Amino acid sequence: MNTRHSVTVIGLGPMGRAMAGAFLDRGYEVTVWNRTASRADALVERGAVLASNVEEALAANELVILSLTDYAAMYATLETAIDALAGRTIVNLSSDTPEKARAAALWAAERGAVQLTGGVTVPPSGIGRAESSTFYSGPQHAFDRHRSALEVITGRTDYRGEDPGQAALMYQIGMVMFWTSMLSYWQAIALAQANGLSAADILPHAVDTANSLPGFFTFYAERIDDGQHTGDVDRIAMGMASAEHVLHTNTDAGVDGTLPGTVLEFFRRGMDAGYSGESFSSVVELMMTGRG
């Protein structure tokens, strides 16, 4: 069994297929398994070995990459081959909560396996690329041992320590931004379309707006860490007026107001909590106490 140039990939959705493909590109011997076996066809044509069951897939390699929808899918898959888990390093790149990642690491350890949690920050097109990055956490020795193989998946790796929940946490922090940002983009396109503009028409403006955000992130990060929400450059009362304009521009055009209404609701709660003269960053305080 060659742990350096041989790997098993379980789960062949778009991500798992891209990962298995990246390993093949680098000359690895790749064993794959997927619930729907036909998803392996193109990989098998390129030289991957399709295991006939999960047990065979686990037996083939010490290093096992999991790319499944969630951890429930992991249990559904691995519970069919419990006896083959001992001695394996399971790199779980499936999305789920930090708590589920921690529970799964214990579950694996009780069966003689080591789990490394991973959170890939790029879509399938970014797999195998030097500039792409993945968060990892779990036993350092397992990370160090398999680092060169993990760098095939994404050229950059960001190890976040022994707690198996940390990589999942970092991944979910990225995802909360991704989903809400993309929804804001869909909202902008709906508003544009309702006014006779296309997505292409607003693309440069949308990109400029998104590109302005890192400056705001950087400016507010230090203040927030200092617990400072001084209303010297913005005030929540101003934010509330602006959020009302946004909401009504949408509803006047017949566009759904759920998302802008939620933004307005946060400003309203800030006002009610007595933050009217403070920065809109004080919304973080409401969120922290669960009042937001």
Ligand SMILES: NC(=O)c1ccc[n+]([C@@H]2O[C@H](COP(=O)([O-])OP(=O)(O)OC[C@H]3O[C@@H](n4cnc5c(N)ncnc54)[C@H](OP(=O)(O)O)[C@@H]3O)[C@@H](O)[C@H]2O)c1
């Ligand atoms: N796509 C992205 O851009 C992206 C980016 C970063 C991270 N991720 C995360 O990476 C993971 C994989 O992504 P993906 O896009 O490849 O996901 P996907 O299309 O949902 O693929 C999921 C895989 O999980 C398998 N699966 C689901 N439920 C199962 C079950 N109960 N038993 C056995 N197998 C099961 C599927 O098998 P079948 O083929 O048989 O259905 C498939 O192989 C997800 O957790 C996702 O959140 C995705």
